[in-house]
Amino acid sequence: MKVVVSEIPRMGLSLDEASSGAEMDLEGQGISFLKLVHLHAEVRRQDASVEVSLAIDSALTYTCDRCLQKVEEPLARQLSIVRPAKGEKIIDITQIAREEIILEYPAKRLCRPDCKGLCMYCGRNLNHLSCSCSKGETDSPFRGVWIPDKKEKE
Numbered sequence: 001m002k003v004v005v006s007e008i009p010r011m012g013l014s015l016d017e018a019s020s021g022a023e024m025d026l027e028g029q030g031i032s033f034l035k036l037v038h039l040h041a042e043v044r045r046q047d048a049s050v051e052v053s054l055a056i057d058s059a060l061t062y063t064c065d066r067c068l069q070k071v072e073e074p075l076a077r078q079l080s081i082v083r084p085a086k087g088e089k090i091i092d093i094t095q096i097a098r099e100e101i102i103l104e105y106p107a108k109r110l111c112r113p114d115c116k117g118l119c120m121y122c123g124r125n126l127n128h129l130s131c132s133c134s135k136g137e138t139d140s141p142f143r144g145v146w147i148p149d150k151k152e153k154e
Ligand SMILES: [Zn+2]
Pocket: 064, 065, 066, 067, 068, 069, 110, 111, 112, 115, 116, 117
């Protein structure tokens, strides 16, 4: 979705686009999209500037780093960009949206901030089930943290 600045009519432009995450080169890094990425843009040209109001709507999915459960998350962003009318011939709205979406990717891939993860002994998801493998250690500050060299106390 590209706008040629010199061709923006007086009334402005209203644009819509729906592309897949793959088409927008957004998949990867463990992220994939559950539906098309919908873009809606209102473009207005003032004397010296072009204003773009952009709405992004989609939903993404990734795997929790601790418990390996699938996480689904809505992606909705509204932003407004002002570019100078001079010197800018084409505004690539898809590219602006792409950069915005990447910034919105979760920094930590967790199903919830306090995800307890999987039991390192029996592999159970400790968010849903408890097990007796680590009995007596439930108050440990390292609960849910993988410590490969951990030795059982006699
Ligand atoms: Zn989790």
